[in-house]
Amino acid sequence: MLYSFYLYYRHYCVYHEAFNHGRVAKDLRGDQKLISGLLFSMKSFCQKINPKDLGPNALGNPFRSYSTPEYKLHYFESLSGYKLLFMTDPSVPLLRELLSFIYGSLVVEQIIKNPTFDIGERLTGHPLAPAFSKALNDCVQATPFFASLPQ
């Protein structure tokens, strides 16, 4: 069961979508900021405690997911600073490939390559948002985990 999707650029959320009548966040903006802080901290944390020394210029974010008994967060980050994540129920296996596909096929092709979109602009409320939302929904609904009941 997929609950929601977030797209971040650098440190702010540019797009959010909830699926399957997921919980309506009481304070969506607050949640988005908390996630942003978590992602930033997890990156430096994961790099710091890595038993292999990667040197000072280690790029990329090694953080991939975390889960609690109630939900799981799946994470993908491009080297250029786009961050995509899903919230799902914890039985869903890691969806990094799906996130990477959404980055390459939807975010890059439909949004970044579209000249009406300025880099860093918020996608929510943008004229491109409805088409992106439709493509995103088509894409996630095709996964076998989309509406499977939590185990």
Next chain:
Amino acid sequence: MSRQHYLKAGEVAFSKMDKVSAELLALTYGSLVTQLLKDKEEIESVNVQLEKMGYNIGIRLVDEFLAKSGIGPCQDFRDTAEVIAKVALKMFLNVTADVTGWNSDLTACTLVLHDNPLNEFVELPASMAGLKYGELICGVIRGGLEQVHMRVSCTFVKDVLKGDDTSEIALEFKEILKEEFVDEDE
């Protein structure tokens, strides 16, 4: 990773790209430069404008590069230069370059272009000696690298259009841009 590996990755990435005829690209670019030369009084400001347009392309193009080439983080700046020369240029322009002329600190090098599709049908009159015709490419490189936290300077230093033996782009590493946490409310 090895040069051979990158050459291969470049071929694969190129095969995934939508193609447009080289003549169409060369003529479109030519008319862009011609228009800029009409609009601007100084040739130097045309160079600046081309570089700026390239930069704005670069900050978008890098994402297509990352998504389609499958290239991961580079180990060092030498690695980065090889990726640009063998994968990125191949992917978008179907050319490759040799990386030569490293300084002792390994922060500056020269990309020697084997061919430049933008130069097709172009002859520069003597009055345009100051024009850096392909400077847009340099802007793309600078913009693309800036998106992956690397500030560089990049410019044409030799050009076959000006009678040089080769076309060469000087590429110099400036700094790694640190990722900092910014609270948008503050």
